[in-house]
Amino acid sequence: MKAYQIIGTEGLASLKQVTLPDPVPQLGEVLVRLRACCLNYRDLMNVLGIRGVTGPVPRVPCSDGAGEIIALGEGVTDWQIGQRVVIPFMPSWLDGGFTEQHASHALGGAVDGLLCEQACLPAASILPIPDHLSFEEAATLPCAAVTAWDSLFVRGDLKAGETVLILGTGGVSIFAIQFAKQVGARVLAITSSDAKAARLLELGADAVHNYRTDPAWDDWALAQTGGLGVDRVIEIGGPETLNRSIKATRFGGHISLIGVLTGTAGEVQTVGLLRKSIRLDGIYVGSRVMFAQMLAQITETQMRPIIDTHFEFDQAPAAFQRMESGQHFGKIVFRV
Numbered sequence: 001m002k003a004y005q006i007i008g009t010e011g012l013a014s015l016k017q018v019t020l021p022d023p024v025p026q027l028g029e030v031l032v033r034l035r036a037c038c039l040n041y042r043d044l045m046n047v048l049g050i051r052g053v054t055g056p057v058p059r060v061p062c063s064d065g066a067g068e069i070i071a072l073g074e075g076v077t078d079w080q081i082g083q084r085v086v087i088p089f090m091p092s093w094l095d096g097g098f099t100e101q102h103a104s105h106a107l108g109g110a111v112d113g114l115l116c117e118q119a120c121l122p123a124a125s126i127l128p129i130p131d132h133l134s135f136e137e138a139a140t141l142p143c144a145a146v147t148a149w150d151s152l153f154v155r156g157d158l159k160a161g162e163t164v165l166i167l168g169t170g171g172v173s174i175f176a177i178q179f180a181k182q183v184g185a186r187v188l189a190i191t192s193s194d195a196k197a198a199r200l201l202e203l204g205a206d207a208v209h210n211y212r213t214d215p216a217w218d219d220w221a222l223a224q225t226g227g228l229g230v231d232r233v234i235e236i237g238g239p240e241t242l243n244r245s246i247k248a249t250r251f252g253g254h255i256s257l258i259g260v261l262t263g264t265a266g267e268v269q270t271v272g273l274l275r276k277s278i279r280l281d282g283i284y285v286g287s288r289v290m291f292a293q294m295l296a297q298i299t300e301t302q303m304r305p306i307i308d309t310h311f312e313f314d315q316a317p318a319a320f321q322r323m324e325s326g327q328h329f330g331k332i333v334f335r336v
């Protein structure tokens with residue numbers, strides 16, 4: 001089969017298309033013919049070595065994929081050849097609490113990922129694709145959408161009428177806007193671009209602020225809430241944005257700490273957290289059960305993911321460059 005591998009530490013030059021033996025499903029596994037894969041910022045970090053991210057080489061990058069079952073391993077009785085399936089980010093995390101063992105099996109991290117034509121997965125891990133979604137749309141869901149879902153509805157309990165502050169227009173943030181609007185929440189969004197601001201308003205954001213022309217988005221969010229602060233923050237920035245997020249959050253509010261776009265360490269205004277009794281939750285994607293709950297809602301609402309660009313499998317370097325440019329709005333997908 002065709003696949004991509006990270007073969008070294010030379011950035012994009014280390015991403016090579018290779019030919020690997022076709023995988024053979026073992027006991028309890030299914031063989032999936034990937035039809036679409038999707039990029040996350042994490043994949044860019046893994047390929048470019050951003051923030052010192054490394055992993056074993058050679059390895060197949062990318063966590064997110066969808067396809068159809070083409071073979072069943074011994075003992076698999078609950079799936080059929082030809083079924084369309086989507087693959088969770090951490091195939092071992094079915095339900096219950098998060099563990100180091102699940103983290104160490106995140107696809108495309110310490111183990112091979114899905115930027116390839118075929119992959120064997122535990123039959124117990126995969127999920128059926130909702131009928132209204134294409135392979136490309138389904139492939140956008142495993143990392144970014146499940147992270148947004150976990151943040152808003154599992155670790156958070158977002159309700160109608162609450163205000164959510166959402167940073168940027170990447171994959172996680174746009175799913176968070178779509179989910180938040182579905183339950184009747186008010187969305188405040190910030191972006192670096194006026195053109196993207198217009199698209200955020202079309203998507204349902206209630207108010208949008210350009211953080212490049214006016215970096216004081218914490219004051220803007222406070223003003224938007226009559227000085228009270230927002231109920232929840234989707235915090236994808238990290239050290240350079242967290243203190244503003246704390247300032248923008250109401251007493252007793254909730255921050256989902258998700259991203260590392262501005263770094264992995266820095267000074268935190270700890271007193272702001274304790275004085276306002278803010279709950280700060282570190283989020284790392286979510287379990288298969290959360291994914292299944294999210295798919296049920298996506299099916300009920302016939303929600304469609306926002307795709308920025310489709311690339312062919314042979315164009316992988318260009319797709320990574322598109323993500324690196326920061327010009328994207330929503331998800332970047334490959335047809336496999």
Ligand SMILES: NC(=O)c1ccc[n+]([C@@H]2O[C@H](COP(=O)([O-])OP(=O)(O)OC[C@H]3O[C@@H](n4cnc5c(N)ncnc54)[C@H](OP(=O)(O)O)[C@@H]3O)[C@@H](O)[C@H]2O)c1
Nearest residue numbers: 041147168169170171172191192258259260261283284285
């Ligand atoms: N913990 C988890 O489970 C988890 C899961 C998924 C992603 N993540 C992390 O979350 C972050 C976002 O991931 P993604 O895949 O959604 O990324 P992405 O699609 O590449 O989105 C990045 C966007 O974030 C916005 N942004 C960048 N710097 C910003 C800043 N200083 N302030 C506000 N917005 C900023 C920009 O939007 P504008 O152009 O609109 O400004 C940019 O386009 C990454 O750090 C990723 O590693 C974590």
